[in-house]
Amino acid sequence: MSGPTHDPELTALEDALVRLAPASGVNRDALMFRAGQASVRRRAWPIAAVASTLTAAGLAAVLLLRPPTVLERVVLVEPSPAPTAPQQDDSAADYLRLRDRLERESDDAPPPNPAAPALRRTIPLDALLGLPPDAVTDPWITSRKASFQSGDPL
């Protein structure tokens, strides 16, 4: 088994190192704390949470404590007659009278001559085309004109 080596150079270095002393003013504990503190990233959420809580509380307070507001607008009201009968009164009466009449007269008698209704004028084709009356004389067109007015096929 070999013993310790007594190299003079190494021994001198050893002695020199032993003589070294830490610089004064360095606090080890403080250094370690600062190192740990530096290793953690700062987060903004607590600040945001606090800020929004404070905002909400502020708004709630405003809402509860504000004075009642009155909305004003101008409404034009037409003077209306005193209510009498519903608007549809007249036509309702028409239906009811017609029903009464048909009920009374629902007999076997053949229906009457439904008196010729008032002649309803139709717009002549000439007028629709912006032409003077009877301006269209072409047989092809007049046959279509007649068909148009009577509704019958050509």
Next chain:
Amino acid sequence: MRTPIACLVVLAASAANASAQAPLDPIKLTLPPAAAPVPALKYHLLPEVADQSPGNAALLYYKSFAPEYLSNMREKAVFQKIYEASRASPKDLVTSELRWLKGRGVMREVDRAARRAYCDWELTERIRAEGAGVLLPDVQTLREFAMILSARARLELADGETDKALYTCATGLALSRHLAEAPTVVQNLVGIAIAMIMLGNVEEVIQTSGSPNLYWALAALPRPFLDPRKGFQGEKMMLFATWPALRDAEAERLSEAQLKALEAAAEGFLTEDLRHERSEASADVKAALAERVKKALPESKRALVVAGRKAEDVDKMPPLQVVTIASLRRFAWHQDELLKWACLPYAEARPLLEAAEKNRLREQKSDPGLPIMKLMLPSAYKVCNAAARLERRIAALRGVEAVRMYQASHGGRLPVSLDALTEAPVPFDPMTNQPFVYKAEGDKATLSAPLPPGEAATGNNSLTYELTAAR
């Protein structure tokens, strides 16, 4: 807007040219013999399913309303000629100048409409919104179509075109059924009137030499041919649709606005009642209402308490509200008491329906409350009676055709009694559920509908065919 209905009222006013109180004149028919067709169901008086195409008939009916289609037919002189032709005997139309009528495009539209798979007049929602304010100006033009179809059928018979005349009759009968599918009594009654016109044309066909026997075509028609119950259901919607304020009448406590609306509705009823009675239009409606309410209040209060309301609550109500509630309840009760009988075959319901109608008339006469019943309740008896007379005429025509079958196998002679008919049965009269009365003498006979027990003959309960064997 009111003009068309007002016009219709005037036209309807001329509708009855025979009093319902006088018995109808016998319908005279000269009968050529005709055996049953082969195959039996060869002829139709209503378009069959195979003849129908998809779509809503109302669309085509309204298409045919185009003024361009109708304008020249509404010339006064032309219209009068069509009217006369619609009632003329075909033999008087052989030289008619109205032949052009047979090919008119407008009536082809009506032919197409009659052969659509269904007909929806889209009136239910209108009634829900407008109540009795709904306008029906189209009904008059549909009546005109019936007249034109009648003229066309007779012109076709004059030209020996029996098949075409039957086609025209089928168009008219389909139109009448389409009208009867509408939810108003007015349209139902017009449908019945149009069907009657078409049966008049069927009678002309029957009298035409060489015409087919229509026994099975008549038997194939739906029974009942027209059912007025849908019209009654539509009428039931009308009260609250016309007077929405009445919906609030039963409220525990009415607001001032509700009470004013109720007052307006009540005044509306009284105004219309005064018009109905042809009283002075300038009558003080407010005073009349106040008087009615005062008069009806004690009985109305009593009725509400009997029905379960607390007397002290009723005392706190405005008098108008009390009277309105009582009037509405009376209306609702009588409405169902009447309309329930329309659910039975007419022969079963007739005496009970008539009694209910009489009771209603008696009640509404003595009712001091609001005239709701008087104004809003249709005469179920008259409507059902009209529908039943249509059924009776169809049944009687089946009897006539059974007679023609007999003639075909007996040298043209009329049977001495209905018992002699073996080819096809004569149906019972649907109005009385009794057999038709047949009396023969030589080459003449009568087929009469029996009168309801205890009734004298009137236009509403009698029907007689006077039959003569054709030589």
